Amino acid sequence: MPPLDWGALAPTLAVAASGLGLLAADMLTPRERRERLAWIPLLGFGAAAALSAGLWGSEARPVAGMLVVDSAACFFYGLFAVIGILTVLLSVPYIRREGIQFAEYYVLLTFAVLGMMVMAAAADLLMLFLGLETLSVALYVLAGFLRQRVTSNESGLKYLLLGAFASSFLLYGVAFLYGATASTNLDAIRAALTARAAPGPFPAVGVGLILVGLGFKVAAVPFHMWAPDVYEGAPTSVTAFMIAGTKAAAFAAFLRVVPVxxxxxxxxxxxxxxxxxxxxxxxxxxxxxxxxxxxxMLAYSGIAHAGYLLVALVAGNPLGTAGLLFYLVAYTFMTVGAFAVLIALGRRGEENLTLDAWAGMGTRRPLFALSMAIFMFSLAGLPPTAGFMAKFYVFSAAVEAGYIGLAILGVLCSVISVFFYLRVVVVMYMQEPGAEPVAGLLSPATALATLLGVAGTLYLGLFPSDAWEVAVRSVQGLAGAGG
Amino acid sequence: MVPLNAYLLVGAFLFITGVVGVATRRNALVIFMSVELMLNAVNLTFVAFARFLGSLDGQVVVFFVMTVAAAEVAVGLAIIVALFRNRETVNVDEVNLLRG
Incomplete structure (x- = not known):
């Protein structure tokens, strides 16, 4: 039994410890002081981010080679910590308003992040499956967390049935790869397959099934039917987490599987x-x-963005892989920011999320409307925002790899998307406000999340070179990234 | 001795039965059982491969899959119970508020 490499495991352990600490602290905290428990996941995610920044640039294979903590994994650890922190900030006022203020919410969120971290660092298909399930099982509960509300029940049920369905496809794929190579270790599988003249049918079937499983998780068409329903019915803070977090984790897993x-x-x-x-x-x-x-609308936008991210995978060159990482960071800031505005301007029960309810927001809630406008510009991919730079990197990677047709298609789709993103801006600024009073939930935490979203979106749009440099160096050690 | 392909065929048959069940049945509990059938088909495949490759890894994977499936069942049944309390139905066709 090789000794455990505690240093390389530290970010994962920090998140796991904060989840377990929350469970213990919940029992010792009186009901009226529950809200303060939100600090524990914030501290855990912060510690994980700091520890992974320290590990960045080194490579270790802790737990008998089941995990690989390289620069790419550390990059994803940091990204997941950011997603976790933003989600906690969104959740504090949201779960108070919706009356689901339980410590279990944060516990599940923390363990979902833990699952994502395991996925991003998986060196073995078994770990990939376990990470995916840790993430998914926590998310099934979170999606159905508003258990008095039928839409949330429906969201949880649909996510559970289709998520479990997708997981079994993934697992069946793992079984075939194991059958072909007698190993579930990704490097060993690749080595065994490269040594052969022809891979034979089993690996092809296996990879095909794994692709179906991961395709479900990123909501790639034609495996996307569940996504709009699940995202709409889940609590808004959970939707923000799912749409940014699951996507990032599933693409991290994609990067591990690509070489095989x-x-x-x-x-x-x-x-x-x-x-x-x-x-x-x-x-x-x-x-x-x-x-x-x-x-x-943001749920369908999430599907569309999964498409742009797949373009980066098609390109398959180092530029594309770095573009994928950059895109995920940019997407996190803009989409979680947009959800922060939805929460800030929403009302209990959220019956006012239709476009008409947003008429005249530009004058009634000028700062939030301005933030929303920035997020919409960024999602549409207009300069000078993060969304523009992200699309620029991804599409230029596709062109460099010779997929000019796909890059053109991507640009055309972005042009279509300008219509519905800017419609929100038009409604907010050009239409007269309705008669009903605007609900205001101006909690500092939501405002902070929105501000962080705006800051990230503009920073990555105006000064992308630092983040790009980090992304490029993160993928250098990745097998199959070509670099 | 029974050849490997026989086990794989049974596994594939069970898996496809599960897929068809998920696609055609409307009762959430039956759909859930079909998913479990798919997972067990995978387990059979793993065990068969492990036996014929003379490797223990596949057998170990099965333990993990069984544990994960148990966790999924616990969460899944809880969600179905919560839904039943609100709607008094487990028919997925009647659970369709989210459309658009």
Whole structure:
């Protein structure tokens, strides 16, 4: 039994410890002081971010080679910590308003982040599966957390049934890769397959099934049917977490599987991804046009953005992989920021999330409306925002790899998306406000989350070079990234 | 001795039965059982491969899968009970407030 590498495990352990600490602290805290428990996950995520920044640049394989903590994993650790912190900030006022103020909420959130971290550092398909399930089981509960509300029940049920369905596809794929190579370790599988003249049918079937499983998780078309319903019905703070976090974690897992997939499917792999990317961008953007409910519109926008991220995977070059990382950071800030505004201007029961309720927000809540406008510009990919730079990196990677058609398709889809993103801005600024009074939940935590979102979106848009440099150096050690 | 392919075929048959069950049945509990059938089909495949490859890894994976499936069942049944309390139905066609 090799000794445990505590240093490399430290970020993961910090998050796990804060989750367990929360459970213990919950029992010792009187009901009226529960709200203060939100500090524990904040501290845990902060510690994880600091520890992973310290590990960045080194590489370790703790737990008998089941995990690989390299620069890419540390990058994702940091990103997940940011997503976690932003989500806690959103959640504090939201769960108070909706009356679901239980410490379990934060415990589940913390363990979901833990699952994401395991996924991002998985060196073994078993760890990938366990991380995915830790994330998913926590999210099934969180999606159904408003248990008095039927929409939340429905969201939890749909996510559970389709999530478990997708997980079994993924696992069946792992079984076939294991059958072909007698190992579940990604490096060992790749080595075994490269040594052969022809990979044979099992690896191809296995990778295909894993692709279906991960495709469900990132809501890639045609595996996206669950996403709008689940995202709309779940508590808004949870939706923000799911849409940014699950996507980041699933793409982190994609990056780990890509080297094996390339060997197993040979030339067919980029073609399959090409089709997925094109469908996902197209369907996500076109379907978003018809949405009147902002939460549902952001759900379809999430599908569309998964399409852009798949373009980065199609490119498959170091530029594309770094672009993927940069895109995920930019997407986190803009989409979580947009959800922060939805929470800040929403009302209990959130019946006012339709476009009409937002008429005249520009004069009634000028600062939040301005933030929302910035997020919409960024989601549409207009300069000088993070969304523009992210799309620029991803599409130029696709062009460099020779996928000019796909890059053009992506740009066309972005043009379509400008319509429905800017419609929100038009409604906020150009339409007369309705008669009903605007609900205001101006809690400092939501305002802080919105501010962080705006700061991140503008910083990455105006000064992208530092973050880009970090992204480029993070993917250098990644097998199959070509760099 | 029974050949490997026989086990794999049974596994594939069970898996496909589960997929068809998820796609066609409307009762949330039956859909959930179909998903469990899929997971057990995977377990059978793992065990068969492990036996024929002479490697223990596949057998160990099965323990993890069983544990995870148990956790999923606990959460899943809780969600279904919560839904039943509000709607008095577990038919997924009647649970369709979210559309658009």
């Amino acid at each position: 997939a390339g060997v197993s499917l040979e030339g067919a792999w980029p073609d399959v991804l090409w089709i997925l990317a094109a469908l996902t961008m197209g369907v996500g953007n076109v379907a978003a046009i018809a949405q009147r409910n902002l939460k549902r």
